[in-house]
Amino acid sequence: MTPELGQIALILALLLALAQSILPIIGAWRNNSAMMAVARPAAFGQGFFVVLAFVLLVWAFLRFDFSVQYVADNSNLALPWYYRITAVWGAHEGSMLLWIFILNVWTLALALFSRQLPEAFAARVLGVLGIISVGFIAFILFTSDPFGRLLPMPPDGGDLNPVLQDPGMTFHPPVIYMGYVGFSVAFAFSIAALLGGELEQAWVRWARPWTNIAWAFLTCGIVAGSWWAYAELGWGGWWFWDPVENASFMPWLVGTALIHAQAVTEKRGSLRAWTILLSIFAFSLSLLGTFLVRSGVLTSVHSFASDPRRGLFILCFLIFVVGGSLLLYALRAPKVAGGKPFAVVSRESAILVGNLMFTVAAAMVLLGTLFPLIGDALNLGKISVGPPYFGLLFPLLMLPIVLLLPFGPYLRWGKGEPQVLKRVMLRALLAAVACAVVAAFFVDGKLKAIAGVAAAVWVAVGVLLYIVKRWREMPRGRRYPAEMAGMLFAHAGVAIFLIGVLLSESLSATSDVRMAPGDTKQIGGYDFRFDGVHETQGPNWRADQGTVMVTRNGEPVAVMHPQKRTYTREQIQTESAIDPGVTRDLYVALGEPMDKEHIDGAWALRLYYKPFIRWLWFGGLMMMLGGFVSAGDRRFRVRRPANADAPEPVGAALLSETRA
Amino acid sequence: MTRLLPFIGFLLLAGLLGFGIWWNTGHDQTAIPSPLINKPAPDFKLPLLYEPAQTVSRASLMGKPYLLNVFASWCIECGVEHPVLQAEAPTLGVALVGYNYKDAPDDAKAWLATHGNPYSVLMADTSGQTAIDFGVYAAPESFLVDAHGVIRYKHIGPITMDVVNDELKPAIASLQQEPH
Numbered sequence: 001m002t003p004e005l006g007q008i009a010l011i012l013a014l015l016l017a018l019a020q021s022i023l024p025i026i027g028a029w030r031n032n033s034a035m036m037a038v039a040r041p042a043a044f045g046q047g048f049f050v051v052l053a054f055v056l057l058v059w060a061f062l063r064f065d066f067s068v069q070y071v072a073d074n075s076n077l078a079l080p081w082y083y084r085i086t087a088v089w090g091a092h093e094g095s096m097l098l099w100i101f102i103l104n105v106w107t108l109a110l111a112l113f114s115r116q117l118p119e120a121f122a123a124r125v126l127g128v129l130g131i132i133s134v135g136f137i138a139f140i141l142f143t144s145d146p147f148g149r150l151l152p153m154p155p156d157g158g159d160l161n162p163v164l165q166d167p168g169m170t171f172h173p174p175v176i177y178m179g180y181v182g183f184s185v186a187f188a189f190s191i192a193a194l195l196g197g198e199l200e201q202a203w204v205r206w207a208r209p210w211t212n213i214a215w216a217f218l219t220c221g222i223v224a225g226s227w228w229a230y231a232e233l234g235w236g237g238w239w240f241w242d243p244v245e246n247a248s249f250m251p252w253l254v255g256t257a258l259i260h261a262q263a264v265t266e267k268r269g270s271l272r273a274w275t276i277l278l279s280i281f282a283f284s285l286s287l288l289g290t291f292l293v294r295s296g297v298l299t300s301v302h303s304f305a306s307d308p309r310r311g312l313f314i315l316c317f318l319i320f321v322v323g324g325s326l327l328l329y330a331l332r333a334p335k336v337a338g339g340k341p342f343a344v345v346s347r348e349s350a351i352l353v354g355n356l357m358f359t360v361a362a363a364m365v366l367l368g369t370l371f372p373l374i375g376d377a378l379n380l381g382k383i384s385v386g387p388p389y390f391g392l393l394f395p396l397l398m399l400p401i402v403l404l405l406p407f408g409p410y411l412r413w414g415k416g417e418p419q420v421l422k423r424v425m426l427r428a429l430l431a432a433v434a435c436a437v438v439a440a441f442f443v444d445g446k447l448k449a450i451a452g453v454a455a456a457v458w459v460a461v462g463v464l465l466y467i468v469k470r471w472r473e474m475p476r477g478r479r480y481p482a483e484m485a486g487m488l489f490a491h492a493g494v495a496i497f498l499i500g501v502l503l504s505e506s507l508s509a510t511s512d513v514r515m516a517p518g519d520t521k522q523i524g525g526y527d528f529r530f531d532g533v534h535e536t537q538g539p540n541w542r543a544d545q546g547t548v549m550v551t552r553n554g555e556p557v558a559v560m561h562p563q564k565r566t567y568t569r570e571q572i573q574t575e576s577a578i579d580p581g582v583t584r585d586l587y588v589a590l591g592e593p594m595d596k597e598h599i600d601g602a603w604a605l606r607l608y609y610k611p612f613i614r615w616l617w618f619g620g621l622m623m624m625l626g627g628f629v630s631a632g633d634r635r636f637r638v639r640r641p642a643n644a645d646a647p648e649p650v651g652a653a654l655l656s657e658t659r660a
Numbered sequence: 661m662t663r664l665l666p667f668i669g670f671l672l673l674a675g676l677l678g679f680g681i682w683w684n685t686g687h688d689q690t691a692i693p694s695p696l697i698n699k700p701a702p703d704f705k706l707p708l709l710y711e712p713a714q715t716v717s718r719a720s721l722m723g724k725p726y727l728l729n730v731f732a733s734w735c736i737e738c739g740v741e742h743p744v745l746q747a748e749a750p751t752l753g754v755a756l757v758g759y760n761y762k763d764a765p766d767d768a769k770a771w772l773a774t775h776g777n778p779y780s781v782l783m784a785d786t787s788g789q790t791a792i793d794f795g796v797y798a799a800p801e802s803f804l805v806d807a808h809g810v811i812r813y814k815h816i817g818p819i820t821m822d823v824v825n826d827e828l829k830p831a832i833a834s835l836q837q838e839p840h
Contacts, residue, residue: 297681322674327667
């Protein structure tokens with residue numbers, strides 16, 4: 001019975017989403033308060049039914065209700081309860097429900113915290129979110145029903161993709177969706193501004209905390225995904241430029257540009273049209289990601305079972321939402337270049353250069369991702385571009401950003417002072433060169449590693465000098481407002497990330513070896529002794545588990561247990577063993593036995609020594625933290641006019657009225 | 661006009677994606693067409709694994725169809741298809757020619773000693789040059805070559821019983837029906 005209730009809940013949610021999308025937008029257009037007032041109750045109602053549907057699916061998994069096709073396909077009696085909850089989003093149908101669930105979390109948050117916004121604006125924002133919701137709920141109901149029955153009911157089910165049976169993986173999809181779907185809020189704000197023909201930039205300030213939070217979640221999701229790829233795939237890499245990784249990375253790149261452009265528009269009024277365009281791009285790329293993963297147009301390690309009908313549905317929705325909003329942009333975007341003028345040397349220019357680089361990088365990634373498709377379309381045969389393309393172009397595009405990044409804060413809005421800048425640059429340069437020279441002795445003159453140290457020191461010194469400057473010049477309590485603290489965190493995170501990437505890329509040592517029990521192999525100064533493989537048993541898997549003793553100069557360092565697991569339904573999954581450390585990771589993956597009949601004999605093993613690799617995720621997490629801290633700035637909460645020096649905009653009076 | 665550019669760019673992208681859906685309904689994404697099908701097999705001349713003094717070439721194999729199987733002892737998937745080759749080689753109706761790819765001869769011999777040797781001719785290419793000419797990108801791969809030295813069928817990945825029954829045997833049967 002409960003699965004049918006889930007379906008009914010989804011149908012009711014669809015109807016409420018229709019109400020939420022149509023009535024408030026018409027109301028805002030006709031200036032009809034009653035119609036606009038539908039937005040919030042409809043959003044709460046829709047949220048209630050979506051949460052209900054989600055809970056019912058979780059319930060079906062917890063109760064082993066194999067009469068539900070989706071439950072039977074993705075879980076079995078041996079699967080522990082926590083992975084049965086993960087299984088809710090383990091395949092296409094449920095992950096779409098998660099998408100909708102998270103869209104509703106954002107919508108509910110917005111409905112709750114938007115009471116200080118002008119009535120018509122809030123109505124339009126909620127209306128746009130309603131349209132997106134209509135599209136996705138209809139998609140679930142018409143093409144991807146998670147509540148479909150399977151009769152007769154099988155005694156036991158299939159299995160959750162073993163790749164997903166990992167604690168880190170449990171949180172990766174919800175977190176990444178929080179980010180990707182969260183850009184819908186910035187998108188809705190922009191569309192509402194276009195629809196309403198907003199002349200003031202106040203809406204940008206309202207949009208900023210939402211965008212920052214979405215960006216921080218996306219950062220966290222990408223870091224988690226990269227960490228998972230490293231720990232689980234057994235290839236020792238942390239980024240593969242896989243189409244689906246790219247699908248999450250493109251919105252991140254554009255989102256990064258967006259949070260900076262929003263700062264310019266909010267504070268100076270310039271780049272208005274650009275900020276709107278970036279909000280549309282960021283969310284469009286999120287939708288495009290959903291399309292790429294689920295349409296089967298591109299093949300990837302992440303692909304869900306593909307179905308052309310689903311692809312067609314999302315494509316039509318994509319054309320409606322993205323095409324519609326870009327057309328709206330063409331018709332309604334602010335025609336006059338507004339805002340205060342700025343000089344060549346100014347914070348605006350620096351941010352603009354960064355923005356350009358991020359956008360071009362996103363376009364480059366998009367081109368590379370769609371390359372196989374372009375090849376088919378132009379009848380060039382099977383072609384694709386891989387890591388060499390991305391690996392060459394991406395760093396080139398990021399170089400100007402790394403060079404500019406530490407000095408943005410020093411540049412004043414409007415017109416910066418080249419003198420100040422020169423002094424700081426000189427110090428950062430001296431520090432970078434000095435550290436690079438010292439580092440050169442430790443890294444055998446490897447250029448990439450030296451460049452990594454220099455770049456990281458360049459960024460870090462710039463950030464540190466700015467922290468010191470604020471400490472000296474500003475009175476206590478006003479030194480580091482949250483917005484700035486967040487920016488400094490994120491920028492320091494970039495320095496740490498650079499160390500992680502460039503040092504681990506250049507100094508890693510790998511060895512694919514055949515090892516018999518007792519054999520020893522030395523890598524990166526560590527001795528790995530293979531002590532053979534024995535069988536072991538988990539809740540729903542059995543595994544061949546190796547034992548590798550690691551010593552350094554005779555001192556024991558770690559005992560590592562790489563596994564090769566066979567899950568209930570014969571799916572095989574490697575579990576690498578990792579000995580983490582601040583300055584290096586040791587990593588062992590189990591390959592194949594030399595003789596399948598004798599697993600206690602020799603095995604193929606893959607050994608890695610990865611210096612500083614942990615820093616890249618730590619740097620990513622600092623960027624995430626920066627996003628959250630910035631979003632908490634008091635300025636975004638306290639109601640006051642966008643431009644303190646400008647006369648009170650008319651909206652402010654209306655604002656206080658609506659509040660009362 | 662410049663404000664329409666993002667919209668126009670998006671239309672192009674949407675067109676490409678629509679094409680992608682249409683294309684994928686008619687094409688198998690994982691199939692990599694070989695440009696060599698129905699073309700003469702590349703010329704090669706390789707030593708035998710067990711008697712390196714003797715060589716085999718494309719010319720010396722002409723006159724009768726054969727199945728060229730690319731394998732190596734280091735190749736995991738080859739271990740998967742090997743039992744199938746062992747069982748089916750006698751019933752195929754064509755000679756099974758082994759092409760030992762980038763392998764140390766001793767490893768290959770040890771591997772064959774353990775798993776059995778289904779090949780009637782077995783050549784070794786430690787450099788892998790011939791594989792490049794054949795467009796091999798991963799072992800195992802198999803090529804059906806007809807009596808005139810023309811490649812008629814190619815299979816990438818391990819040969820399973822399904823592949824034998826559904827693809828390989830029909831391909832061999834159609835060869836044998838042709839007038840010589």
